[in-house]
Structure formats: structure tokens, C-alpha cells
Amino acid sequence: MEISKFVAPEIIFGRGSLSQIGESVVRLGVSKVFMVSDDHVIAAGWVDQAVEYLRAAGLETVIFSSLTTNPKDREVTEGTAKYLSSGCDGIVSVGGGSPTDVAKAIAIIASNGGKLQDYEGVNKISLPLPPMVIVPSTAGAGSEVSQFAIIVDTKRKLKMSIISRSLIPDIAIVDPELLKTKDAKLAAATGVDALTHGIESYVSLAATPLTDIHALKAIQLISKNLRRAVAVRSDMDANTNMAMASLTAGLAFSNAILGAAHAMTHQVDGLLDQHHGETNASILPHVMRFNLQACPERFRDIAVAMGEDVTGLELMAAAERSIDAVKALIAEIGLDQGLSELGLREEFIPLLSENATKDACLLTNPRSATREQIEEIYRNAM
Numbered sequence: 001m002e003i004s005k006f007v008a009p010e011i012i013f014g015r016g017s018l019s020q021i022g023e024s025v026v027r028l029g030v031s032k033v034f035m036v037s038d039d040h041v042i043a044a045g046w047v048d049q050a051v052e053y054l055r056a057a058g059l060e061t062v063i064f065s066s067l068t069t070n071p072k073d074r075e076v077t078e079g080t081a082k083y084l085s086s087g088c089d090g091i092v093s094v095g096g097g098s099p100t101d102v103a104k105a106i107a108i109i110a111s112n113g114g115k116l117q118d119y120e121g122v123n124k125i126s127l128p129l130p131p132m133v134i135v136p137s138t139a140g141a142g143s144e145v146s147q148f149a150i151i152v153d154t155k156r157k158l159k160m161s162i163i164s165r166s167l168i169p170d171i172a173i174v175d176p177e178l179l180k181t182k183d184a185k186l187a188a189a190t191g192v193d194a195l196t197h198g199i200e201s202y203v204s205l206a207a208t209p210l211t212d213i214h215a216l217k218a219i220q221l222i223s224k225n226l227r228r229a230v231a232v233r234s235d236m237d238a239n240t241n242m243a244m245a246s247l248t249a250g251l252a253f254s255n256a257i258l259g260a261a262h263a264m265t266h267q268v269d270g271l272l273d274q275h276h277g278e279t280n281a282s283i284l285p286h287v288m289r290f291n292l293q294a295c296p297e298r299f300r301d302i303a304v305a306m307g308e309d310v311t312g313l314e315l316m317a318a319a320e321r322s323i324d325a326v327k328a329l330i331a332e333i334g335l336d337q338g339l340s341e342l343g344l345r346e347e348f349i350p351l352l353s354e355n356a357t358k359d360a361c362l363l364t365n366p367r368s369a370t371r372e373q374i375e376e377i378y379r380n381a382m
Helices: 017-027 039-044 046-056 073-086 097-112 176-181 184-203 209-231 236-256 260-272 276-294 296-305 315-332 346-356 360-364 371-380
Strands: 010-013 032-036 060-064 090-095 132-136 148-153 158-163 171-174
Touching (some): 017 046, 017 171, 032 097, 046 060, 046 090, 073 097, 073 148, 090 097, 148 260, 158 260, 171 236, 184 260, 209 296, 209 315, 260 360, 260 371, 296 315
Parallel strands (some): 010 171, 032 060, 032 090
Antiparallel strands (some): 148 158
16 A cells, blocks of 8 residues: 655635735744745735734734845845844745745744754754744745755755755645736746746656646636636736746655756855856756656656547647646747856856756656766757
């Protein structure tokens, strides 16, 4: 008998659900809130709304927003010092994947001590974390439901993957209204990130029937809604479906883990400070082609989920339709760029490839990859 585990936080989903943040935090026994966000989310007005809901619930809030697109270890150090000196006893994130990852990382160091590098890898957190409530403002990262935190090591210039069930927030509040203040490029990039989560978790060696359901649903929703969500930013039906897609993809990859695409993008993002979704767009089709022979049946399923008609096709031909569909979607939303266009130089590929072989995400890739094979994928993606 096969036994699998599936972990998830309490999830509150729906337009206007940000209003539940005060009641949610109170239920966790928090008396003073440390809120992590960024300047763009603050400018959009969502932090002010959240603070008002928290105030109405009788909670004082301290805000930390000194972070960048790819959050750095030094930002976590600064945030942890502020958390520890503030008298706060709970953490809230309102924002995209960056604020969420920083919030999780602050929680780790505040409760477990040491430096962030001590926790790189899988299941290295031993002490309980402060209560956490996460409110995403993008449809892509899925961090609000995941056991991942991704932070740049500024000395090594790579992204550290920290994976632990301790990092799953207590409550995730997913309000699609927050998506309407994103611009089209961010909507496109975060959407491709969610698509990559869905695809990599579906072909992962750690996939289970429970993760498969969420992965395929995410792929379907993204295929049907991302173009519209990018083209018409005010379309709340498309935004709501993308919020659900990001959430379901997050549940899938949190439990099935990821693969070579993320192992590789982590290195590029750490080096270039490039947006994660754009890097995924450059690398994903090439990783899919590399993995195709390992599980063609799964890639055929992905093609069908993306709306491809594979009737009468041989298995490999049907599987290849998944790559065609991904490339077409990426092109239509304006992200069909090579890594060289994103600023990557050939000379960096050997080091990036060596670092990618050490990334935890590579462990669940459906096909083993050597450093030389990863180098070839990088070069194909240039």
C-alpha cells in the first residue's frame, strides 16, 4: 500500500477576503503584528487596508518593507532585528513571493537563531515558528500555502532553497482583488511561475494522486485565463481564476516539490537579480524537452490540460504538444526571451550549472541531470 502525505494551511479564498485578516490573526493568539510587505504593495493601498482591519480587531502593527524583488539574506537579517526589538509575537505578509519568503525567513531566525544558511536544504528547522498569516498580492509564487522559502545568498550569488513543513503558514488569505493593481508584465511573469509550478510538480518523482489533481487544475486554469489576465488587467474573472491557479499550483509543488527548471532559475536569479517568472519562461520549454523521454505520458496529460488535441497522435508526438503549447503561451504574453536577452553571459554557465546540481529541487526532477547536461540546457535557453 502506498502512503503519502499532503500538507496545507487553513485557506480563506474570495474577493474581499482581505477583510478576514484581523479575525484570523486574533484566532492565532497574536497581540502585536509584524507585517512584511514591499513599496509597490504599500503604494497600491493594500497595506493600509490590512492595517485598518487589524486595528479594528484591536491589534497594533509594525511594518517592514526594506526588501527587493529577489529577497537577500541581509534583508532577512535587518527584518529579524526589527522583529525581535518590536515586541511583536506574530508575522503577517501582504505581498508577492518576496515579502512572503522574507516573512518566513524572519520567522526561522527569530525562533531558531543562527544564520539563514544553517537551514538551507530540507527539514533543518527544529523549533516552532511564530504564528503566520500570508496574503498574496500576485498570482504566481504560491508561497502562501507552501513549505518553501527562497532567499538569495549574497556572498555566493545564488538562491537558497529552504524546505520544511514548519514554513507552511497557519492561515492563507487569497483575495483576487489584490491582483488588479499589478501591471501586465508582472501578471505575465507570475503567471508563468505558477505554470512552471504546475508542470514541474506534475512530472515530479514525488508526485501523488493528491498533487496531480492540483497540478493539472492549475495548468488548465492558467491555459484558459493567463492571456486574458495579462491583456485586460481589470478582468476580475480572469484574475480570480489566476488566483485559484496559483493557489492550486502552490499546493501541488509544496507537496510534490519541483524540478530542474527551478534548480536552474534559482541560480540565474541569484546572479542577475532577475524576476523569477521571466527566467522560468526562458528555461521551462528546454527543461521540458530534456525531461520528455522520462515520462511522456505525463507530458501528454499536460498537453491535454492546455487544450491541445492529441487524438490519434503517437505518444511522443502527443507529449511534444505540451512544449508547443507552453512556447505559444509564453510568446503570446510577451516573455519569449532567451537568457542572453535577460543579461546572462556564456562565461557564467559552468558555475551556474555546478550550483544547480546542489539545489534541492533537482532531487525530484523526473530525469537525472549531470552538470554537463544542465550546461547544455542553459546554452539551449540562451
